[in-house]
Amino acid sequence: MGWTTIFNACIINFIIKTIEDYMIIKHRCEICDMPCKRTFSRVICSDKCRIFAYIKKKEDGCWVWTGKKGQDMYGQISVNGKRKRAHRVSFELFKEKILPGMLILHSCHNTLCVNPDHLRQGTVKENSNDMIAASRSLIGEKSRRAKLKEQDVKKIKELDKQGFCRLSIAKQYGITRECISSIILGKSWKHIN
Ligand SMILES: [Zn+2]
Ligand SMILES: [Zn+2]
Numbered sequence: 736m737g738w739t740t741i742f743n744a745c746i747i748n749f750i751i752k753t754i755e756d757y758m759i760i761k762h763r764c765e766i767c768d769m770p771c772k773r774t775f776s777r778v779i780c781s782d783k784c785r786i787f788a789y790i791k792k793k794e795d796g797c798w799v800w801t802g803k804k805g806q807d808m809y810g811q812i813s814v815n816g817k818r819k820r821a822h823r824v825s826f827e828l829f830k831e832k833i834l835p836g837m838l839i840l841h842s843c844h845n846t847l848c849v850n851p852d853h854l855r856q857g858t859v860k861e862n863s864n865d866m867i868a869a870s871r872s873l874i875g876e877k878s879r880r881a882k883l884k885e886q887d888v889k890k891i892k893e894l895d896k897q898g899f900c901r902l903s904i905a906k907q908y909g910i911t912r913e914c915i916s917s918i919i920l921g922k923s924w925k926h927i928n
Contacts, residue, residue, distance in 0.1 A: 782814060786825050786849060797843050798825075798850040808846045825849040826856075838862050844869055882910065888918055888927045895919050 764771040764780035766787045771780035779788045789802035789812070800810030800821050810821030826839050829851035833839065840857040841848055848854075857865070887908060894904050901919070905912045917923045 782812075782824065783828050785812065786821070786828065789821075790849060795843070796850060797845050797848040797853060799845065800847045800849050804847070810847055810849060822846075822849045822854055825851055826854045830854070840865055883908065883924075885924075885927055888924045891915060891918055892927070 762771045762778045763769065764784050765778055766784035767780060769780055771778050777788065779785050786798075789800060789810075790798040791801050792798055802821065803811040805811045805820070807820075811818055812821040812824050813819070814824055820839075822841070823833060823839050827833055833856060836858075837856045838859060838861075839854050840862055841853055842855065843850075843853045845853075891904055891908065895901070895915075901912050901915045905915045908915075914923070
C-alpha cells in the first residue's frame with residue numbers, strides 16, 4: 736500500500752532535548768512503523784493512521800469502522816478533542832475538503848464504512864433520492880421473496896395430491912401455472928417435501 740510513505744510521522748519538528756524525549760521516539764506507530772511521540776495506550780502517529788487502526792477491511796471493499804459508534808450508527812472519531820463522524824473525517828483526510836452544507840453519501844449504504852472510495856459529497860436532495868432508491872429495491876426483494884412461503888409450498892403439493900387442477904391452485908396463490916408445475920415436479924423449492 737502506497738499510503739505508508741505518503742505522509743510523515745509526528746516526529747517531524749520534534750527536537751530531542753532530554754532523555755525522556757529520546758525514550759519517546761523509541762515508540763513506533765503500529766500502523767506505519769514511523770517513529771512516534773504519542774504515548775497513549777496505542778501508538779498511532781497521525782489521524783490517517785488512526786483511520787487504519789480502527790477499521791476492518793471487508794471483501795466487498797468496505798472499511799468497517801470498529802471504533803466508537805454514535806446512536807446515529809456512524810463511526811465516531813475525536814480530532815483535536817472534537818467528536819466527529821469517522822466517514823467525514825476519512826473523506827477529508829484521503830479525498831478533499833467537504834464543502835459547506837454538503838453531506839457525505841455512501842455508495843455502499845453501509846453507514847459504518849469509511850473507505851473514501853465508497854464516499855462522495857452530495858446534497859440533502861441527492862441523499863434522499865439515494866435512500867428512496869435503496870428502500871425501493873429492498874421492498875422489491877422482500878415482496879418477491881414473500882410471494883410464497885414454505886407452508887404455501889407444502890399446501891400446494893397437498894392440493895395437487897388431492898387432485899385439484901394446477902390452474903386453480905395457481906389462481907388461489909396469485910402465481911402462474913408454470914410456477915405450480917415446477918413446484919410439483921420438484922424443479923423449485925426442492926428442499927420442501
Ligand atoms: Zn503512523
Ligand atoms: Zn463501503
